[in-house]
Amino acid sequence: MTISALFRTSRRPAATGGGFDRRLIAPMILGSVLNPINSAMLAVALIPIGQDFGAPPSEVAWLITGLYLATAVGQPVIGRLVDSFGPRLLYLSGTALVGVAGLIGVLAPHLWVLIVSRILLGFGTSAAYPASMFLLRSESDRTGLRSPGGVLAALSISNQVVSVLGPPLGGLLIGAGGWHLIFAVNVPLSVGCLVLGWLFLPRAAALGGSLAAARSERIDVAGMALFAATLTAFMLFLMEPQLSRWWLLVLCAAFGAAFAVRELRIASPFLDLRVLAGNPPLLATYGRQFLAFITSYAFLFGFSQWLEEGRSLSPSAAGLILLPMSAAAIAVTAATGRHTEVRGKLLVGSLVQIAGCALLLLVGPQTPIGWLVVIGAVIGVPQGLNGLANQNALYAQADPTRMGSAAGLLRTFMYLGALAASAANAAFYRDGATTDGLHGLAWLLVSVAAVFLVATVADRSLRRVGRTGPAR
Structure with a gap:
């Protein structure tokens, strides 16, 4: 399938006429990959960064969790602002x-400045994906586009590709000039986004119809703050889930209760909990996103760390071994991307996910490189299917007037899964990335993948999503 074929989309007659504005595709894709590429490149940089600063793994782990925390809070908050003020301002x-x-x-002169940099990266990269989903909906309204399956597939491909290209790219950059280069690469990426966004993203005045409903509502700043406090307390507990940190769960419950009371009482809530509770299919999609990315990120970080410590490979070699994941994700998403039906994708993805995680139980310090490459290729299949299917499901299930915040919340559940994965890696790698630790992690991932399969089979609403045929 060619790239141009991915962008062909089904249309129905519309008064406004015209097709999807393809000038939007470049800024949408480049902006949306900023977050996954920064997540993925770090996978092979944790050990050299820790060695450079003389920091223990418990401190270095904040480089991962700092970005996840900022992203999980920032995505729905910035998405709500996108709904109200349009994508251009927030994107830029x-x-x-x-x-x-x-x-x-x-x-950065020391580790904690580097962690601040990662937190800022988390907030900065939180705007592009909600902005892109908002633009897809506004373009659908303008053109009469039945389903932007090709563009959704392109977004999914780009995110999946950079997620798995991130480790080899990070390894090459570290080999060329040290871990500093994985931060330096953000400067040209930022400039590219700014140029493309300034040239092609529509100004708020051109989106009057799309913004009218949201702009008539007051921004729920207090609700956003309570949401952020609730999520922060919960994620801090997930970083080290121990009984001695029970007070974080108490804080989470207190902030969460205050958040729920406020959102149920005001006319224009940040998250309309009544509407959300009345949309079980969307809640199920968020749950699947959480489960899918526990396995995805635990494998990405856990396997790559084991390749360096347990298998004694260099960061560059570990990154290259993960390249087949990229090839598999690209092939699968390109082959299925224009079809908006999601249930089949999720069923196949969940079954292959179980198989891929189970294969980790068979590896050891002497496992041939070819076998490790095969495992990466197998895991690439569900990475290509599950993210795309959940994205298509959200597009069909979410309230069009709150597409930005709904898309942002999907990313929140993605990073909640990533943070749970980080906690799992820390728990099983207390004595380093050993083979026994990898096998223990594999059993957990097989269990999570099995729950994902059960959740998919049980969700009958998926039968109705995208059953109108392929988007051409």
């Missing part, structure tokens, strides 16, 4: 912050 502000964060990371 966010991508500019990415460049600033990259410079801070390059010049």
Whole structure:
């Protein structure tokens, strides 16, 4: 399938006429990959960064969790602002912050400055994906586009590709000039986003119809703050889930209760809990996203760390072994991307996910490189299917007037899964990335993947999503 074929989309007659504005595709894709590429490149940089700063793994782990925390909070909050003020302002502000964060990371004199850089990266990269989903909906309204399956597939491909290309790219950059380069690369990426966004993203005045309903509502700043406090307390507990940290769960419950009371009482809530509770299919999609990315990120970080420590490979070699994941994800998403039906994708993805995680039980310090490459290729299949299917499901299930915040919340559940994966890696790798630790992690991932399969089979609403045929 060619790239141009991916962008062909089904249309029905519309008064406004015209097709999808393809000038939007470049800024949408480049902006949306900023977050996954920064997540993935770090997978092979944790050990050299820790060695450079003389920091223990417990401190270095904040480089991962700092970005996840900022992203999980920032995505739905910025998505709600996108719904109200349009994508252009938030996209340009966010991508500019990415460049600033990259410079801070390059010049960081010690680990905690580097962690601040990652937190800023998390907030900066939180604007592009909600902005892209908002633009897809507004273009659908303008053109009468029945389903932008090709563009959704392109977004999914780009995110999946950079997620698995991130480790080899990170390894090459580290080999060329040290870990500082994985932060420096954000500067040209930021400049590219700013140029494309300034040239092609529509101004708010051109989106009057799409913004009218949201702009008539007051921004629920207090609700956003309570949401952020609830999520922060919960994620801090997930980082080290121990009984001695029970007070974080108490804080989470207190902030969460205050958040729920406020959102149920005001006319224009940040998250309309009544509407959300009345949309079980969308809640199920968020749950599947959480489960899918526990396995995805635990494998990405756990397997790559084991390749370096347990298998004694260099960061560059570990990154190259993960390249087949990229090839598999590209092939699968390109083959299925224009078809908006999701249930079949999720069933196949969940079954292959179980098989891929089970294969980790068979590896050891003497496992041939070819076998490790095969495992990466198998795991690439569900990475290509599950993310795309959940994205298509969200597009069909979410309230069109709150597409930005709904898309942002999907990313929140993605990073909640990533943070749970980080906690799992820390738990099983207390004595380093040993083979026994990898096998223990594999049993957990097989269990999570099995729950994902059960959740998919039980969700009958998936039968109705995308059953109108392929988007051409």
